[in-house]
Structure formats: C-alpha cells, structure tokens
Amino acid sequence: MASYQTKSAQPKRYLQTLFATSLYIVELELDIKNLEHFCKNHQQKNKEGEQKSNNGGYQSNFILPHKGPLDPLIKEIETNANIFAQQFLNKKDTQKIESIWMNTNSYKDSNRVHLHPGSSISGVYYIKTPSSSGNIVFQHPAFDELSFYYNSFNSLPGQRNEPEEYNQFNTSTVTASAIENTLYLFPSWLKHYVESNMNKTEERISISFNISPSFLKNRPINKL
Numbered sequence: 001m002a003s004y005q006t007k008s009a010q011p012k013r014y015l016q017t018l019f020a021t022s023l024y025i026v027e028l029e030l031d032i033k034n035l036e037h038f039c040k041n042h043q044q045k046n047k048e049g050e051q052k053s054n055n056g057g058y059q060s061n062f063i064l065p066h067k068g069p070l071d072p073l074i075k076e077i078e079t080n081a082n083i084f085a086q087q088f089l090n091k092k093d094t095q096k097i098e099s100i101w102m103n104t105n106s107y108k109d110s111n112r113v114h115l116h117p118g119s120s121i122s123g124v125y126y127i128k129t130p131s132s133s134g135n136i137v138f139q140h141p142a143f144d145e146l147s148f149y150y151n152s153f154n155s156l157p158g159q160r161n162e163p164e165e166y167n168q169f170n171t172s173t174v175t176a177s178a179i180e181n182t183l184y185l186f187p188s189w190l191k192h193y194v195e196s197n198m199n200k201t202e203e204r205i206s207i208s209f210n211i212s213p214s215f216l217k218n219r220p221i222n223k224l
C-alpha cells in the first residue's frame, strides 16, 4: 500500500494535513466561439449521443481521434495534465488523453454523482456557462462515512455538531464555479456531480475527458 511518513522536526504545536485531494484549475485563452460552433455541429451530426452520467441533456460519443477545432484544447489538456501529474502528484510518466466527449445541458439538466474508473486524471473544460447554469461539486473521498457519522449526532435532540464555518478539514463537499474557458483537472477516483442548469433559455456546454499514462495507450477505454 502506498504510504509516506511525517517529517520528524516540527514545532511543538502544529496541524498536519494527513491526506489531501487536488483540484488543478487553469484559465485558458482558447477561441470559445469556435469551440462552441464545433460542439453544436458535432451534436447536430451525432444526435443520438450516449447516456452515462447525464440526467437529461446530451452527452456525445468519443470524439478522438481528432484533427481540427478541438486540437488546441487537446494540446492544453495534455500540457496541463503533465504539469499536474509531474509537479504536484510526483508521477513521471507522460500523460495522454484516452477519451474525450462533449456535454450539453439545457434547463434542469444535470450530471449525477460519478467517478471515472480506469483512468489516472479526469477533467472538464467549460465552453459556455450562462448565469445560473450550475457548478461542479466534488465529494469528500469519505463522503458516505461522513454522512453516516454526522447523522448519528443529528439523531440526538439539539445535537448538531455543525461547524460555524466550513473549511477543507470539516466539509463533505466542495463547489467549484464552472467558469468559461477554464480547465479543471482532478484524480479520476474523485466523485463529482454537476448541478442542474437553471437558466431557462441558454445551454451549458462543456468538454470532458479521461487521461492516463502513455504506456497504457491502446487498451480498452472507459467513459462515465
């Protein structure tokens, strides 16, 4: 089992972070109008799509291999996945996109809680996020255990054991604003969902993907 030991020299009183979950966010400067046009065309030509994590809305089939408007995005995803993996996760192997697909969510459409089995890093890039179109929410890795644990306090009258303010040490979910032209990368095991789009007239459009070390290329792929 993977493990590491805490450093020995420490001040007398300190707080140790035992486990941390990473979310890598980077603003890009891509031509989102061009990407939006590509997505609308792709959806038009591939109307059927797939049913995976989406509650309503449209989730496309795999888009790779690809040559054209998606290429600048694919390049940015791989460049940043390598920075994320090598500089922050200490993984030395080159990271490559294994699968990529697009999502369109209209009024009240959402993506339910899921993770991306079989990949190393997963992520999303937002092309269009009109007001009230929903954000991405990440669940604590021990979310189920935390719910059970805190519910046992809640069953006692007047006993809530609620913190005054939530932070990374006491929260069970973290919401990240879905921002246009912004790329989000996270470990594929991290459960997440996307809130309902409550904008009655405009769609939310995003591109999701899975990434793995390049030595795993040409194996069967997963998409959720």
Ligand SMILES: [Fe+2]
Residues within 6 Å of the ligand: 053, 114, 115, 116, 122, 192, 208, 224
């Ligand atoms: Fe996802």
